[in-house]
Amino acid sequence: MDKIRIEGGSPLIGRIPVSGAKNAALSLMIASLLTDEPFHLENVPELTDIAILSQVLEALGVSVERSERRLALHAGEIRSATAPYPLVSKMRAAFWVIAPLLARRGEARVSLPGGDPIGLRPVNLYLQGLEKMGAEMTLEGGYIVGKARKGLRGAKLNMPLVSVGATQTLLMAAALASGETVIANAAMEPEIVCLAETLIQMGAKIKGVGTRRLVVEGRAEGLRGATCHVPPDRIEAGTYAAAAAMTGGSLLLEKAPVRQMEKPLACLKAMGAALEETEKGLRVSRDARAPLRPCQITTSPYPGFPTDLQAQFMALMTIANGASTMTETVFENRFLHVAELARFGASIAISEHSAHIRGVSGLTGAEVMATDLRASASLILAALAAKGSSVINRIYHLDRGFEKIEEKLSGCGARIWRER
Ligand code: EPZ
Numbered sequence: 001m002d003k004i005r006i007e008g009g010s011p012l013i014g015r016i017p018v019s020g021a022k023n024a025a026l027s028l029m030i031a032s033l034l035t036d037e038p039f040h041l042e043n044v045p046e047l048t049d050i051a052i053l054s055q056v057l058e059a060l061g062v063s064v065e066r067s068e069r070r071l072a073l074h075a076g077e078i079r080s081a082t083a084p085y086p087l088v089s090k091m092r093a094a095f096w097v098i099a100p101l102l103a104r105r106g107e108a109r110v111s112l113p114g115g116d117p118i119g120l121r122p123v124n125l126y127l128q129g130l131e132k133m134g135a136e137m138t139l140e141g142g143y144i145v146g147k148a149r150k151g152l153r154g155a156k157l158n159m160p161l162v163s164v165g166a167t168q169t170l171l172m173a174a175a176l177a178s179g180e181t182v183i184a185n186a187a188m189e190p191e192i193v194c195l196a197e198t199l200i201q202m203g204a205k206i207k208g209v210g211t212r213r214l215v216v217e218g219r220a221e222g223l224r225g226a227t228c229h230v231p232p233d234r235i236e237a238g239t240y241a242a243a244a245a246m247t248g249g250s251l252l253l254e255k256a257p258v259r260q261m262e263k264p265l266a267c268l269k270a271m272g273a274a275l276e277e278t279e280k281g282l283r284v285s286r287d288a289r290a291p292l293r294p295c296q297i298t299t300s301p302y303p304g305f306p307t308d309l310q311a312q313f314m315a316l317m318t319i320a321n322g323a324s325t326m327t328e329t330v331f332e333n334r335f336l337h338v339a340e341l342a343r344f345g346a347s348i349a350i351s352e353h354s355a356h357i358r359g360v361s362g363l364t365g366a367e368v369m370a371t372d373l374r375a376s377a378s379l380i381l382a383a384l385a386a387k388g389s390s391v392i393n394r395i396y397h398l399d400r401g402f403e404k405i406e407e408k409l410s411g412c413g414a415r416i417w418r419e420r
Pocket residue numbers: 023026092093116119120121122123124125126161162163164165166187307308330331332373374401
């Protein structure tokens with residue numbers, strides 16, 4: 001298994017191009033299943049999650065061709081309605097194919113999903129929504145089996161809690177359903193706006209894009225193909241912004257989606273980082289002589305502070321001058337990095353959904369283990385700021401969501417190597 005070695009303690013200085021957003025790319029790839037016409041994606045990051053989802057789509061009969069940063073997808077005919085366990089168990093988003101399968105084939109057999117071990121992550125909201133749209137859903141041998149022989153029909157869907165994946169899935173189902181669907185208490189993450197805009201390009205009529213209430217006039221007769229550009233990754237940009245602040249460096253984050261990063265940037269500013277928006281992107285810097293200030297953060301659905309930056313900002317808090325609190329409200333088990341951060345000398349206590357972080361004057365290098373995607377990034381940040389040598393094991397998690405991370409960081413002065 002690959003590991004990453006880091007000799008920490010030097011500031012990151014330079015520029016980092018922000019890659020296309022993993023989570024936006026994944027839902028757009030699944031949207032390609034909604035049409036029998038060609039579907040093109042540009043600015044697609046090279047990540048294992050993208051490769052796994054490509055395999056899932058191929059298993060369903062989609063032709064997938066990658067050339068550099070472009071993906072050409074064509075679901076002319078969906079040959080199979082089964083998304084198999086060995087692939088879907090590797091990532092949560094693969095489960096979302098259930099909507100296009102039901103809408104186009106009237107049947108779906110999709111393995112219960114896997115993904116990061118950050119909580120129970122049930123699929124009840126997906127099932128309830130699809131049932132209201134006329135599908136019969138059952139569980140058979142670890143697979144969710146859906147049938148909608150007469151097609152899906154519009155429905156009023158009141159989401160009991162905000163879910164990114166359930167909103168995306170039901171939005172896709174609604175786009176090919178007959179009649180009107182209302183999704184109340186919808187998620188409004190930028191990735192949902194991106195999907196909705198693409199569905200509109202494909203011929204769907206959607207009102208309320210970017211709000212908690214989506215109204216979709218379905219086009220049961222079919223949707224057109226589309227060409228879309230994957231927007232820059234707000235989580236990757238936020239991670240490198242935290243890295244600049246943590247190492248007392250200065251990074252120009254090219255094409256950082258500043259408008260989508262309001263909450264994390266406000267926290268960085270409150271902690272003492274300087275932010276400058278330029279034509280090329282966002283510059284984040286901190287004078288290493290000025291200590292970081294503590295901060296109180298609570299994660300919540302967009303436009304709140306993203307749970308996907310919780311671990312990275314907790315790493316930052318470990319060296320702030322005072323006591324910080326990080327409260328996680330989205331997932332019930334997303335503190336696995338706490339025990340690993342402690343190996344660097346961080347002082348963190350957990351009570352229920354909050355981590356209480358007492359800032360220390362510095363971290364020291366350690367051997368640690370990555371537990372999930374964003375937790376891996378927090379360990380990289382801690383290792384970059386720590387004095388001495390660190391080894392991060394199980395970094396396959398990192399390859400799921402951070403494109404060319406060693407290259408990007410070493411280009412800015414980090415001493416980082418991958419060992420195979
Ligand atoms: C998406 O996951 C992202 N994944 C996650 O990013 C992200 O952390 C999360 O949204 C929240 O922003 C992708 O986009 C591929 P949810 P998702 O449904 O859709 C509960 C990363 O690191 N829930 O919004 O799975 C659920 O358990 C990943 O890139 C139900 O109870 O998240 C959680 O507590 C990790 N029943 C809460 O809702 C359901 O049927 C929010 O989860 C569905 C969800």
